[in-house]
Amino acid sequence: MRNSLKSEFLKLATVRSTYVLALIAAIITTFFALYVEGYKGEGEMATSALSKDAFTELIPNVGNITASFAAVVLILFFVHEYRYNTIMHTLTATNSRTKALAAKLLAAAAYSAVFALLMIGVGLLMYLLGVSLRGGTLAPQVFSPLATIGKSVFYTVGYSLLGALFAVLTRNLAAAIVLLLFGLGTVEALLGLLLKHNNIYLPLTTLHQVLGSARIEDGAMTPLRAAALFAVYLIVGWAIGWYLFLKRDAN
Amino acid sequence: MIKAEHLSKRYRKKQAVDDVSFEVATGKVTGFLGPNGAGKSTAMRLMLGLDNGPGRTTFDGKRLHKFANPAHVVGVLLEAKAFHPTRTARNHLRVLAAAGGVSEKRVDDVLELVGLTEVAKKRPGKFSLGMSQRLGIAAAILGNPKYLVLDEPANGLDPEGIAWLREFLKSYADKGNAVFVSSHLLSEMAQMADDVVVIGKGKLIASTSMDSLVSGSGHAGVFVRTSAESKLERVLKQQKALYKKLNGGFTVQNMKIDDIGKLAYESGVPILELTKHTATLEEAFLELTAGAQEYQGKGKVNA
Known part of the structure; x- marks a missing residue:
């Protein structure tokens, strides 16, 4: 298992797309945190009145940006095994397909968590720089670091593992990306017309509630409940993915 | 293994x-x-x-x-x-x-x-x-x-x-x-x-082994050429030899080269050529897979 894990981390670290996508995410995060939130701020707000909730609002937004890029990196990570048939090497080097998939999943989750933490760090630093360039000072922040950062990391990991699941199920780059970025959201929007308020239990809507998104109106789940429900969705989805990974031919 | x-x-x-x-x-x-x-x-x-x-x-x-x-x-x-x-x-x-x-x-x-x-x-x-x-x-x-x-x-x-x-x-x-x-x-x-x-x-x-595959091919055998073809054919038939008429001679599959030489000498059949013919892998392969091709070209290129 240790060998497989090391190999999976090396796979992520030795392809260009991992760095290119991370760089784009960092640029967008920088623009958003430094310029939009830090430098420009909201309206003509006096520097001394900078929001005490700035971090509480900034961190989930950074998580939102990061999640899409982490998801695309992981989709590439899974799909390229089939596209370039390196899955042949992956499976013949290990004595268990379950072990191979578990190593991939662990590497994917660890990557997206570290990526989220790094981008949150970049976001906070850039925000401070933006405020400083504006000549302002940071208002004392009222926020729970563990909960706020934890929710954001969970969102990124959850969303990217959902993307990875689509990659395992479809083994097709375009299909996985379309399903994640457009397909699931569209289906949930349509189902929302039928389910009315119960749409809060649909997977993506559930995940949004982890961040305490403003889109969720009254009656939304608490972030903890939402995280637990989304974790159940992921576990069930990955159980199906695991079963198919065992039963399908490796090509 | x-x-x-x-x-x-x-x-x-x-x-x-x-x-x-x-x-x-x-x-x-x-x-x-x-x-x-x-x-x-x-x-x-x-x-x-x-x-x-x-x-x-x-x-x-x-x-x-x-x-x-x-x-x-x-x-x-x-x-x-x-x-x-x-x-x-x-x-x-x-x-x-x-x-x-x-x-x-x-x-x-x-x-x-x-x-x-x-x-x-x-x-x-x-x-x-x-x-x-x-x-x-x-x-x-x-x-x-x-x-x-x-x-x-x-x-x-x-x-x-x-x-x-x-x-x-x-x-x-x-x-x-x-x-x-x-x-x-x-x-x-x-x-x-x-x-x-x-x-x-x-x-x-x-x-099987490469040697067995090649030696078992219908193209493998002893090639014998004579000026008295009908006489040699009669002698081969009497010996119940497996043979094919090929390239102006006979390719005999189930007799050793020495035995054919001796038989021809005893029967008064003049020998012009007597050689052991080993089939190539290609010959053996094509013979074995005849009819087992999934895809076959049928056209010919006109020069």
Whole structure:
């Protein structure tokens, strides 16, 4: 298992797309945190009145940006095994397909968590720089670091593992990306017309509630409940993915 | 020894591999032959557990997944370009080495062995087919496995590369390892393989030694030419000889050259030519797989 894990981390670290996508995410995060939130701020707000909730609002937004890029990196990570048939090497080097998939999943989750933490760090630093360039000072922040950062990391990991699941199920780059970025959201929007308020239990809507998104109106789940429900969705989805990974031919 | 038993694979309406069993001995190169679409690649994938299907394959009596580290048991090359195009050749091998618990020093050793040291830090996306094959061979031997399973490893190699591959695989087998290799280059296979497994339309046609395959061919035998054809034919019939009229003479399959010479002398048949004719692997292969071709060209080019 240790060998497989090391190999999976090396796979992520030795392809260009991992760095290119991370760089784009960092640029967008920088623009958003430094310029939009830090430098420009909201309206003509006096520097001394900078929001005490700035971090509480900034961190989930950074998580939102990061999640899409982490998801695309992981989709590439899974799909390229089939596209370039390196899955042949992956499976013949290990004595268990379950072990191979578990190593991939662990590497994917660890990557997206570290990526989220790094981008949150970049976001906070850039925000401070933006405020400083504006000549302002940071208002004392009222926020729970563990909960706020934890929710954001969970969102990124959850969303990217959902993307990875689509990659395992479809083994097709375009299909996985379309399903994640457009397909699931569209289906949930349509189902929302039928389910009315119960749409809060649909997977993506559930995940949004982890961040305490403003889109969720009254009656939304608490972030903890939402995280637990989304974790159940992921576990069930990955159980199906695991079963198919065992039963399908490796090509 | 590799022992493949009752391998089968069905794709919807097509039976790609149909109850194929054979053995691959250590210390030998075993060729895997068959026309296009015969099921060679599928059979190899079944052997390695990459495709699911009935049947089982054991390596030294154990299924591959029973070994703690399969990378040290079997090395695989099923597709030349099985690598990420932007991951450098060395990093590609580092990834595989990590998975198989192989040291990074071995990565540099195999790169040197296959002659790719100079391009180790290049992205293999633009490698020629021959260079890709070399990288694939490097990947296969990375764990110094006892068994090699190679699908068309000579494709795209230049003559020097083919000669290198031939010598490399022979010496690899001579060290007590087993090499199971498919190829369409029959002349190469004839020089390289000790044993052969032949399949056609998914079914096993032959699993034997190269010598047996060639000597058992209808093209093999003793060629005898005479000025008294009808007399020789009568004598051969009396001896219940199996023969074919060919190229102005007879090819006799079930008699030794000495016996035919003696018989002709005793019968007063003048001999103009008496030679032992060995069939080529190509002749034997075409004879064995006649009717087992999945795809056949029917047109002729008018000059």
